[in-house]
Amino acid sequence: xxxxxxxxxxxxxxxxxxxxxxxxxxxxxxxxxxxxxxxxxxxxxxxxxxxxxxxxxxxxxxxxxxxxxxxxxxxxxxxxxxxxxxxxxxxxxxxxxxxxxxxxxxxxxxxxxxxxxxxxxxxxxx
Numbered sequence: 495x496x497x498x499x500x501x502x503x504x505x506x507x508x509x510x511x512x513x514x515x516x517x518x519x520x521x522x523x524x525x526x527x528x529x530x531x532x533x534x535x536x537x538x539x540x541x542x543x544x545x546x547x548x549x550x551x552x553x554x555x556x557x558x559x560x561x562x563x564x565x566x567x568x569x570x571x572x573x574x575x576x577x578x579x580x581x582x583x584x585x586x587x588x589x590x591x592x593x594x595x596x597x598x599x600x601x602x603x604x605x606x607x608x609x610x611x612x613x614x615x616x617x618x619x620x
Contacts, residue, residue, distance in 0.1 A: 496520035496609065498590050503614030506580055510618070514575040516590030516611050526608060527598035528566055528573040532586035532616075539605075542588070543575065544598035553602045557583070580618045587613045 502514040514530070529544030543564040545552040552564045563576040573590055591607035 498592070498609050498611035500588070500590055500611040500614040503588065503616045505617045505619065507620050508581055508618055510580050511576070511578045512580065512616060514577065514588055514590070514614060514616075516573045516575075518571045518573075518592070518609070521609070522568075523566060523571050523573065523592065524568050526592035527595045528564070529591050529593055529598060529602055529604055529607075530564065530573075530575045530588055531591065531602075531604040532584075532588045534583075534586040537586075540586075541602035541604040544593065544602040544604070545573075546595045546598050553598060553600070555602075577616070580616075582618045584616060585618050586616060588616050589613045 498516050498518055500516045527546045530542045532542050533539045543554045545564045561579045566573045590611040592609045593607050597603040597606045
């Protein structure tokens with residue numbers, strides 16, 4: 495069965511950290527760029543970060559630069575999003591996705607995805 499399964503979301507206080515995981519099954523992540531985007535209540539979806547492969551620089555949206563880190567483990571067929579110094583405005587449902595490499599470059603065109611995770615809720619609140 496081809497799927498992406500996310501884990502690691504939850505409730506955290508401002509300044510805290512979470513590490514989101516997204517495990518792929520039924521296909522290999524090696525052939526794809528990976529990415530994370532989010533949707534907050536009442537707001538449009540936002541591309542957070544994407545990465546073509548380990549040899550390229552990742553893309554980050556401005557608001558998360560220096561706080562979030564995207565990574566991939568091709569051997570484990572899993573992608574990650576380490577989120578540090580979380581802020582209330584980071585509250586959203588976070589989705590992992592795979593893309594053709596062309597959609598992850600100087601910008602991240604997240605709507606064009608091949609596979610999509612089920613989403614995981616991240617809530618930052620005191």
